[in-house]
Amino acid sequence: MDIPSLTAFLTVAECKSFSQAAEKLHLTQPAVSKRIASLESQLGTQLFDRMGRQINLNEAGRILMPKARQMLDLMKDSRQEISNLKTQVKGTLAIATSHHIGLRRLPDILREYSRRYPDVKLDIRFVDSEVAYEMLSRGEIEFGIVTLSPDNPDRFESRLVWNDPLIFMAARDHPLSSLKKVTTQQLSEYQAILPSSNTFTHRLVRTLFEEEDLSLQTTMSSNYLETIRMLASIGLAWTILPASMLDDDLIALNTQCHTPSRKLGYIIHKERTLSNAANAFLDLLNQESS
Known part of the structure; x- marks a missing residue:
């Protein structure tokens, strides 16, 4: 059942005339008759009793009428809601x-x-x-x-x-914090704590070490940067974190290697x-x- 056929059905039922319904819908009478015939074919039954020029709903038509109105109202509401999407933010x-x-x-x-x-x-x-x-x-x-x-x-x-520059950092009493310049080789000699190996941040750091054929000592890992900062601040390991996370408990290490930046x-x-x-x-x- 399509919208044009249901609209034609309701209009004929209201006007009790194919010609008046056609005039109201701005269609030809054969076009209205074709839509009604298509609807009746889909339902497998006639919807009107045609007695001469008199047209009335039969039992099937009376059953369909309220449901047809509901379907058209639902379509109207749906169109309105979709139209509202163009302007409403909810x-x-x-x-x-x-x-x-x-x-x-x-x-x-x-x-x-x-x-x-x-x-x-x-x-x-x-x-x-x-x-x-x-x-x-x-x-x-x-x-x-x-x-x-x-x-x-x-x-x-x-x-x-946002560009998110990263900084190598360690606790104030960490051995690396006393060095004026820290090499990648020296970083590789101490325990590091980083996000897990499948993260983008870990991959950035690992690439730096692989370029110098060095390995990372990372027996500890966490995907919570606040946890990493806490563990580094008590001296358990050095780390690399966003510059915004540097605080009084940590010192930025002056490294010779290029410091990566997250995007x-x-x-x-x-x-x-x-x-x-x-x-x-x-x-x-x-x-x-x-």
Whole structure:
């Protein structure tokens, strides 16, 4: 059953005339008759009793009439809701981000977003950046705010929002902290604590050591940067963390090797249509990067 046929059916039932219904619908009478015939063929029964020029609903027609009205009303409501999507910012917005970005980069953005769009319910998943890529692939989130992968998959589009410079650091009483200059060789002689080996940050550091054919001593690992900072601050190991995490308990090591920098930003799936709520959030992130 299609909308034009149901509309023709209700109009004929109201007018009790094919010719008047055709005039009201701005159609020819044969066109209206064709739509009614198509509807009757789909249902396998006639809907009107035709007695001369008199046209009345039969039992089947009377059963269909309220349901036809419901279907047309549902279609009208659906069109209106879809039309509202062009202007309204509401609903649930599911996103993923890392704990570090959530703590260090997003509070002001989240506060402003909630102020502007109070009708949006935020569903924020705090996960590792690598997991956010997987969630986006499965359609579980609309976008992720993450450490960007050095080799971004083709199905994703990414945008840089923040450069996140990293610093080698250690506790004040760590042997490396007393050196004026620290070589990669010297770093390799001491225990390090880093995010797990499958993370983008670990891969950046490992590449530095592999370039000099050196190995990393990493018996400890954690994907919570705050935990890594605590363990390093009590002298258990040296580490490399975002510059924003350097505090009085840690000293920045003056290293000879190139200090890498992470790229933080958002990722979206190229084949997904974003909601107004998602686009509004990305607008705030784009303003942050400009």
